[in-house]
Amino acid sequence: MSSKSSTEIIRLSANVTAKETADVLLRDGGVIIENMFSEEHVAKMVQIVEKNLPSDRHEFGPKSPDTFFPEQTKLLWTLAARGDPVGRDVCFHPLVKGLRDELLFMNVVRTNDMNSESMQTRKTTITPRLSLSVAFDIRPGGKAQPIHRDEDVWGTTHDRPFRKEDIRQFGVLIAGTKTTKENGATLFIPGSHTWDDERIPKMEEVVYAEMEPGSALIFLSGARHAGGANKIKDPQDPLARRVIFSYFFAKGYLRQEENLFLSIPREVVLTMDQDMQALIGYESTESHCGFVDFKSPLEIGLDELFARTAETF
Structure with missing residues (x-):
């Protein structure tokens, strides 16, 4: 594969490997996986959105024309905790999990400070986390977002040549409806x-x-992109509605964009399997990030931790 970034978004089939996908992401910053999810699966995802969306136009107060989320957009936050079709089935899709392993899983090797031959090199791992999941339901009149980098939330700077080690997060944007330039398909700049x-x-x-x-745009958080404008005039047009399911996965040492510890009710967390509980943050890394009593929360047990009170603390 050429080392020069493409001027288009490369499209790969759903049976592509995580390594092949990662190679394109490292070069271009983004890739489209065609037919990643079946029509039947996407229909279930859309049903969950329609069941949970706020009844008003959006869930925020009045908006100015230049807002990041225009008033013609409904948003459903904490998507990954609203059932397997929009949760575990997406987060643990083989390609998504494989990309987390390829791009975000950290194997850290350090020597001790004194460099003593009598002490072993220290090895540790830091596992990735789900950072944010949200569905966008964008109707006619929705304006385009400003072109941005998602990792700006961490105050990042880009003052040296790009390295694989600099990847902080990647996003997975799954089309719930047909997305076109006219109804607001994501703007993306390959190589950015x-x-x-x-x-x-x-x-x-x-x-x-x-x-x-069912197709998905996967992109690195350092790539410049933006939600497009929905320019469809007729609300009855089949393209009038653009639904996108957005998932973002980040390295485990970063603070998650969405505060999942407060966003997801404890009763819902307890229904999840341990892999999903770990992915949203209820696990400490080998380097001890996220411990409780110097143990992983999952080792203690979430039932016990959630039952703690001021008297038992």
Whole structure:
């Protein structure tokens, strides 16, 4: 594969390996996986969104025209905790899990400070986390977002050549409906994950992630992108509604964008299997990030931890 970034978004089939996908992501910053989920699966995902969406136009207060989430957009947060079709089935899809292992799983090797031959090199691992999951239901009139980098939430800077080790997060945007340039397909700039902070995006560099339902745009958090504008005029047009399911996975040492410890009711957490509980953060890493009483929360047991009171603390 050429080391030069493509000017288009490469499209790969659903049977692609995580390694092959990661190679394209390292070069281009983004890739579309076609037919990643079946029509039947996507229909179940859309049903969950329709069941849980707020009844008003959106769940926020009045919006100004330049808001990051226009008022024509309904958002359903904490998507991954709302049932297996939008939760475990997506988070542990073989390709998604494989990409977490390829790009976000950290094997850390350190020597001790004194470099004594009598002490062994220390090895530890830091596992990835789900950082954010949200569904966007965008109707006619929704304006485009500003072009941005998702990892700006951590105050990152880009002042050296891009390295694989610099990847902090990747996103998976699954089309719930047909997405086109006209109804707001994601704007994406291939290769922009390698840019420094001084380079200004140009519209002629933008390509649109047009997809059929079930296909997914996967991209690195350092790549510049934006939600597009829904320019469909007729609300009865089959393309008038654009539904996108968005999942973001980050390295385990970073604070998650969505506060999942408060967003997900404890009763819901207790219904999850341990893999899902670990992915949302109820586990400590080998390096001890996230411990309780210097143990992993899962080792103690979430039932016991959730039952703690001020008197038993």
